[in-house]
Amino acid sequence: MSERAVRFVLGERDIPTHWVNLMADIPDDPLPPLHPGTMQPAGPDDLTPIFPMALIQQEVSGDPEIEIPEAVREAYKLWRPTPLHRAHRLERALGTPAHIYYKYEGGSPAGSHKPNTAVAQAYENAAAGIKKLTTETGAGQWGSALAFACSLFDLECEVWMVGSSYDQKPYRRSMMQTWGATVHRSPSDITEAGRAQRAHTTGSLGIAISEAVEVAAQNPDTNYSLGSVLNHVLLHQTVIGQEALRQMEMAGEEPDVVVACVGGGSNFGGLTFPFLRRVLRGHAKTRFIAAEPAACPTLTRGVYAYDFGDTVGLTPLMPMYTLGHDFVPPPVHAGGLRYHGDSPLVCGLVKAGLVEPRAYKQNETFDAAVLFARSEGVIPAPEPAHAIRAVIDEADEAREAGEERVILFGLCGHGHFDLSAYDAFLAGKLEDPEFSEEDLERALAALPAAPALT
């Protein structure tokens, strides 16, 4: 084994000073969100009850770059810049001539990329005089990131955790509480939405959102915080891709293909947007692959339409690929990818043919994750296991074609809280649920009466 570069590390002075706002590079005007009552374009004023103006401005900004506040860069220093790895051992295990790189975000205190936006949102809310943030969480990745961020900016944090997860995943709850957050089992009896849904004892993400939004809307010193989908959330995540661009330069390589998993789109957008900007500006030719679960195949099987962001139908309508806002994805372990829609920005890029979506079954993603763990060490979360599956397929193709393909992917989190899923996989007890034609028909029937998209 000869000396060779494995990890490309940056110093804290290399933390980006600006976020990349891809909105400025999109050729067409973006489709506006619609007010759920009037079906007219929703404006910034519709969002002020639950978001601070600084984040609303980021949400609608057309500026190509937005400066990162110094206090946010200071908070980033706790774990950023994150390393870029060359996966020599995985390449050897695959016998591929491809060069595989991964950007690892699992070293953050909360264990995923989520704190990149959580600290930005906590900072802007604290700066606006807000005292408390509310949010929902499913398996707990987002809730723990926001709890951590609130602890840094002396904000209270109140999390509604989906009842079934609250009961089954006590450790993510303990993590939030260790950072000082209050965690409610949803449906709770402290909100109208929760009391109305008491029959629904296991809860759902839709109900949890309604509870968190209700409390934020009713209290002037309380705001709501969302962990994906919205433009400003993806914006904050672009620190990932900007660092990766520099690190690929250090490695002296240009990626042929960039791969990331997509749930709401914040991990995908965070890694790819800085690379996509170069493509949109004609400076590079790069392929982009969005990996999603076959059990919740929004980008590969959904319809492109205006739909609600939440199950209950309280949010503005967004233009996106959707499986229908009332679709309840089967309980695959990649909880962060179980979302009926996706970020409108990412959906637009898929629609424009700039991003290629691929769907994978649960077992083939765990098969890839175990091979990765046994060669590279890190045990991946089930979400990035989808990206690893796509990477291995690309690497196999490269071997068959005899091509030195350069592949970069986002390893957005570790699987320390997902080991029961590995247990089930290794025991051969993991299911492979798939989306059906019936599911699609139901989705189409449930779409709200909004203008059609082409």
Next chain:
Amino acid sequence: MSERAVRFVLGERDIPTHWVNLMADIPDDPLPPLHPGTMQPAGPDDLTPIFPMALIQQEVSGDPEIEIPEAVREAYKLWRPTPLHRAHRLERALGTPAHIYYKYEGGSPAGSHKPNTAVAQAYENAAAGIKKLTTETGAGQWGSALAFACSLFDLECEVWMVGSSYDQKPYRRSMMQTWGATVHRSPSDITEAGRAQRAHTTGSLGIAISEAVEVAAQNPDTNYSLGSVLNHVLLHQTVIGQEALRQMEMAGEEPDVVVACVGGGSNFGGLTFPFLRRVLRGHAKTRFIAAEPAACPTLTRGVYAYDFGDTVGLTPLMPMYTLGHDFVPPPVHAGGLRYHGDSPLVCGLVKAGLVEPRAYKQNETFDAAVLFARSEGVIPAPEPAHAIRAVIDEADEAREAGEERVILFGLCGHGHFDLSAYDAFLAGKLEDPEFSEEDLERALAALPAAPALT
């Protein structure tokens, strides 16, 4: 908040090329281990049935430095060098003029410092033609580090996990299995030692050691691997302190005091030995604090005597502070610190007055850990929480004295698999077991009939 350095990072070329062997600097000849049958000094030959010669040579070497094999440095690149942090936020929370630094080892795939020696041991065994390593594990930190290391060097790995942990901590077990290890519940029915102890259904570390050693001793292509206590294990860990020395130079500061927790001593030795060498050579004046649990106060309350390393009494006798080899520490959550003895090297330094031991109760360590998590982000494992408690006390003293004391400590692992302990602490349900005079009397009575130490 002004720009200021938070994280000091090194590149992979800065991974040390040699391990620091403090044995070369100890003024007196080291006391030899004794053969348990003859009570005569045990030599290298007594160890060949279960260890490869390369590790035995490291165990007894008087060379001041030992070169790190290139394949081990290659494996280190997966997570090394690890970052050194300045704990600005913790300092602010404490209102102290002290400067607090921590070296964070939790970013390794297994989540602690343990892989530093696991990869070195796996490499030397693979190089010697060994096919399988056996070991014991309590809560699973060491077992998972060795499982990870074996996956890198294509070795089989067989772990005997203490029965009660096997039942209560399925996730550490899943982690080992994900890396390809076979995990047995101890006592198992596949060893004589296990079958003889079947009545002991919850198991113990002592029984698990006996099972792992038995299998290694009986099979020529199988060796045994230990995660702490022995000289060569502490040697491998000195990459931590060497990196920290360079990083403190980058920070432009000289530590007044270096703090680490002690279980078997490998984390403590790994961080402090490179700093201790400077003191022993007259190049620096540094204080060293060894933090241990009041429930298992080996260094603060134990007797300095020859004692067995294991409960059953199969290992050579080692000169160390001991609470008696048959002492079963109360079930505090810092499982890695529940050991009746300590590394002979570390014990000798305590005996010589170069290292100051301090014991802490469980609740005060969790109190410190939660303050740390809420200021610095990372949720510490219960073991380094003992070091954090000592650091906070030092920082409080510095505030009272109006001193800019520079404190460095080892944050040897994260607490992702210890959140039930945080849960209990936050609920006020954590106990504070303490060592009693009765315990000490029993310990003295159980000491083997070996030469007395002064």
